[in-house]
Amino acid sequence: LDIRKVAKLAGVSHMTVSNVINNKGRMSQKTREKVLRVMKEEDYYPSEAARVLSTGKKDVIAFVSARLASPFISEVLASIEDRAFEANKYVYGIEHFSTRRIESTGEELLNRLLFSKKVSAVIILSIQPSAEVVMKYRKKGVPLILLESSVIGAHSVRTDNVRASFEAVDYLAKKGRKRIGIIAGRQIIAANEELMPTSLERLKGYMDALRANGITFEPGFVEESSDYSFEDGVRALDNFIARKADLDAVFCPAGDLTAMGVMSRAKELGIKIPGDLAIIGYDDTLAAKLLSPALTTVRQPIAQMGRLAFDLALEAIQGDIEDKVINLQAEMVVRESA
C-alpha cells in the first residue's frame, strides 16, 4: 500500500498526498481532509526507508553509549527524551545505540550512523571518537555532540573531571585514608588501546590528589571497568583483594552502578563500609542516596547535561553553529559511604 494507491483512492495525485503528509504546498481544505481520511481508512503509513532514500537524511538524533543499560545512561537518555517532548521535535526520532562489546571505540558504529543510517545528529556519551571520524562528520555536516568529554571539531557538554576527582580523592586522603584504589574507565592498563579522555581526566584528578597528600601512586590500586556495569565493581573488588591491595578506600569514577557492585561484594565479604572501606561513586544517580550506607558520590547535573545536549543538537542541525563547549559543574555529595 503505497502513496500512489492512496492518491488514487482519494482521487488526487500522489504528490498531493505527499504534501498533505508534510504540510507543504497548498491544497484545498476539502482535498486535505479527504486525503487524511483515506490514509486513516487504509491504514497507510509512509515508508521510512523511501523517505530517507529520497531525502538522503533520516530525521533521527542518535544517542550512543557504551552500553544500553545503566542508571546513569538511562537518566541521561530520559532527560534528552524529556527535552524532545517539550520542544516537540524528534519526539519519535531519538534512537539509542551502544558500542558495547562490539568494539570499544565505536568507530564502526559511528560510521554506520553517518553513512548507512544517515542520521541528522549524534549525541555521544562517554566515548571518545577518533579524529578521523570527527572529520568525516564535519565534512558531511552532521553535528556531533559529546557528553562528558570533548574533542576538537565537535560540540560538547562536559564537567571538570580532573577537579571533581581531585576533590573526591583529596577528601578521602584528608579523612586519613592511605590506601586509596580507583576503578576507572576501560583500558587504563592495557596500553595498546587508547584510554578515553574522560577516564584519563578522572585518573589524573586521582593522581594529583594523591600527590598533593604525599601518597605515592600504586599501579596495583588501579582497576578498570570496561562497561560501567555492576559486575565490573564486583570483579574489581575481588581483584583488589586477590592482589592483596588491602585498600581502605575506593574511588569509583566508573560510576555509581559500579560502586554499587563494590558495595554489594563488600557486604557479602563482611567488609564494613565506611569503616573498613570507604567508597565514593560518580554520577549521583537516583539510587545513590537510598543505599545503605548512602553513597558518597560526585554529582553530575544529569538532567541538565541531557537537555543541553539535545538543544545543541537541534541548533546545530538547523543552522551551522560554531563549535560550542558547555562547561557544567560537578561536585561531591558527602553521604555515608565515605
Next chain:
Amino acid sequence: LDIRKVAKLAGVSHMTVSNVINNKGRMSQKTREKVLRVMKEEDYYPSEAARVLSTGKKDVIAFVSARLASPFISEVLASIEDRAFEANKYVYGIEHFSTRRIESTGEELLNRLLFSKKVSAVIILSIQPSAEVVMKYRKKGVPLILLESSVIGAHSVRTDNVRASFEAVDYLAKKGRKRIGIIAGRQIIAANEELMPTSLERLKGYMDALRANGITFEPGFVEESSDYSFEDGVRALDNFIARKADLDAVFCPAGDLTAMGVMSRAKELGIKIPGDLAIIGYDDTLAAKLLSPALTTVRQPIAQMGRLAFDLALEAIQGDIEDKVINLQAEMVVRESA
C-alpha cells in the same frame, strides 16, 4: 558514493559488490578481496534505507517499553542485548522505543514499527497491545513477543502475577498489617481507558489476599503509576497522606524504582520503614538489596525473561512457530523493608 561507483573502481559489476556484501553467490577469492579493499579505501557503507526499500524488511528487532529508562527496563534490555551478542545475531540490530508521553497504548508506535519501519520483530514490555494491532502483525507475519503479559495471537514470556502478588500481600497481612495500600500500573481509577492486564492481575492478587485475610478493600488505598518512575512513588505516598489513608504497608507492583520513590519520600517525612510503613517492591532490580532498608520485593527472573524473549523472536522470524507462552516463576524475596 554508491554501490555502482565501488563496482566501477573494483572493475566488477555492482551485483558482484552486492554479493560480496551479503556473502552470496560465488566469486573468485581475488575478486572478493579486491572489492573488500575498495570498500574499505573508499569508506563505503551501503545505504540502509535502500536496502530496506528493496527488501521490504528491516533487520531489526524492536524493543518497546513505556519509558526508555528504569532499572527494570534497562536490565531486561541488557539481557536481550547479551543474548543477541551470544547468538551473534542482530548485534547491531536491536532498537529501543518508548511509548512514553506520546500515547499510553502504544498503538501508533506499533503501527509505525510495522508499516513505516518494517522491523522484523517486536518485543513489548509491560504494554498491552490492542487486538487490532495484534491482528495486523499476524497478517504481515511479523512476530510480536510480549514480556510480562500475554494476549491471544502473540508469543509471550510471563510470570504468574496474581499468585506472586497474592503472596506478597498475604505476607503483609500475616505480619499484622491492616491498612495495605497498592501502587499499581496506570489507569486503575480512570475507567475510560483500558487497564493493562499485567497491572490488573497484580491488583487481583492484592484483592484476593485482602479477602483471604478478612480485610476489606478500600478504593482510597489504590494509587496508580503512569510510567513506573521514581517520581510516581513520591507522588503516590504524598497522595496517600493527603488522603489520610494512614497506611501501615504499601505493595508496589509498579516496580522497585517506584518503591524507591516511596521509600525516599518516607525518609524525608520521618516515616520509619518498616516500623511505620512496610514496603514491598516488584522486580528485584540490582539496587534492591543494597537499599537501606534492603527492599523486600517480588523477584522476576529478569535475565531469563530477556533471553527467552530474544530467542522466541529469533525462532519466530526464521520459521513460523505456533504461538508460544512461556511461564516463569516470580517469587517474593524477604529483606528488611517488610
Next chain:
DNA sequence: TTGTACGCGTTATCAT
C-alpha cells in the same frame, strides 16, 4: 496540482 526523474540496493533475467 500534476507528471517525471531520481536515490540505491536487491531480485530476477539474460548473456557469455
Next chain:
DNA sequence: ATGATAACGCGTACAA
C-alpha cells in the same frame, strides 16, 4: 558458472 542488464520499491524535489 559468472558477470552484466533491467526492473522494482516508494517517497521527494522540481519543472511543467
